[in-house]
Amino acid sequence: MPRKPLISPTKITTYLACPVKYGWTYLDPRGKWYLKSKSYYSFGSTLHKVLERFHDSSDTGVTTVGEALTLYEDSWIDAGYGSAEEMAEAFGEGRLIIEKHVAETLERKDETKTLFVEHTVKMEFEKFILQGRIDRIDELPDGTLDIVDYKSGRSGVSADDVAADLAMSCYQLMLQERYPDRKIQATILALRSGQRASTSLSPVDMQVFRNDLEWIGNEIIATQLSDHVPAKKALCPNCDFLPLCSKDQNWQDS
Numbered sequence: 001m002p003r004k005p006l007i008s009p010t011k012i013t014t015y016l017a018c019p020v021k022y023g024w025t026y027l028d029p030r031g032k033w034y035l036k037s038k039s040y041y042s043f044g045s046t047l048h049k050v051l052e053r054f055h056d057s058s059d060t061g062v063t064t065v066g067e068a069l070t071l072y073e074d075s076w077i078d079a080g081y082g083s084a085e086e087m088a089e090a091f092g093e094g095r096l097i098i099e100k101h102v103a104e105t106l107e108r109k110d111e112t113k114t115l116f117v118e119h120t121v122k123m124e125f126e127k128f129i130l131q132g133r134i135d136r137i138d139e140l141p142d143g144t145l146d147i148v149d150y151k152s153g154r155s156g157v158s159a160d161d162v163a164a165d166l167a168m169s170c171y172q173l174m175l176q177e178r179y180p181d182r183k184i185q186a187t188i189l190a191l192r193s194g195q196r197a198s199t200s201l202s203p204v205d206m207q208v209f210r211n212d213l214e215w216i217g218n219e220i221i222a223t224q225l226s227d228h229v230p231a232k233k234a235l236c237p238n239c240d241f242l243p244l245c246s247k248d249q250n251w252q253d254s
């Protein structure tokens with residue numbers, strides 16, 4: 001029996017933003033030649049790497065501010081920056097973020113336990129498998145499982161932002177299926193400020209979200225390259241695939 005296709009929150013978000021972009025990214029091999037390095041991906045990957053090792057209780061190599069900063073320097077990715085000055089500014093900012101985050105975590109004296117870091121979760125639907133990777137899963141003192149997602153580009157965050165984040169709803173759904181008796185919540189941690197906000201899907205909202213997810217997932221796995229034509233939209237000026245789409249007559253006419 002053929003394996004079911006995998007769908008991730010990133011794939012769904014890309015498809016919803018622009019199905020043609022989804023096609024260039026996941027279906028048409030020409031698309032990969034147009035992908036550019038992005039400084040915010042490089043910056044976020046470096047921070048994630050350091051936080052993963054710091055919060056991993058089985059990893060005893062990164063337990064102090066000094067060790068975290070050494071790892072930060074060793075893990076720095078320099079791709080995608082427009083100039084040496086821009087990169088130096090980002091490097092300094094990232095250093096401060098790590099220093100503050102690690103120092104505050106070490107000072108905090110609560111009973112929160114980190115259960116998993118960079119943890120892959122899956123959920124099987126009739127025609128596809130939903131798969132995601134969660135930055136961190138904490139167990140709070142009252143037994144709630146807290147899905148923590150790092151946002152390296154953000155200074156502020158609200159509960160509404162968490163509620164509107166498709167990936168956070170996917171993770172709640174997947175974790176609730178695995179732990180049906182536990183309360184699940186999702187938290188976004190805005191790394192630039194240390195601000196955090198949390199929310200939980202109600203059982204009714206979770207069922208509605210599951211149904212919507214299945215519907216859009218089925219549409220995505222059935223999508224063929226010829227199903228969608230490029231059309232101008234607000235995303236286009238900053239899209240890597242603009243050189244491809246702008247050659248298309250449909251895009252020019254739209």
Ligand code: SF4
Binds near residue numbers: 231241
């Ligand atoms: S250039 Fe515009 S139409 Fe083409 S993939 Fe990007 S967002 Fe979609």
